[in-house]
Amino acid sequence: MPPFEQSKISYDLAAVLDASSIHELYARIEPLVSETTLLTLNAAAVERLGTQAVQLFVATARALEMNGGRLAIVNTTPTFREAYADLGLTAELGARSPLNAEKDTHG
Helix, strand or coil, rough: CCCCCCCCCEECCEEEECCCCHHHHHHHHHHHCCCCEEEECCCCCCCEEEEHHHHHHHHEEEHHHHHCEEEEEECCCHHHHHHHCCCCCHHHHCCCCHHHHHHHHHE
8 A cells, every 4th residue: 555645735715704705715625625634724814704614614624534634724813713712612723723733644
């Protein structure tokens, strides 16, 4: 059996991730799940984060994990962190830190 090759993809998130943008966001992220073992979302530009987007990120993380991959979220803004906290998902966001993603992916 050939050695497992890790594939990494990075995606920059838009400033506004709310109900009006969720379909486009899903269309961009969903194909990446089957193409990568480590998907990194750069949240540096996020100014507004809706519940639907958070749900999409949680589902994306689960889908990647089912395939042996990981989701990392980097450069989170205060708004991004507050949205996760408001939903009681601070630990979930912490599990997506680059350090945890690298540790989980590499053992």
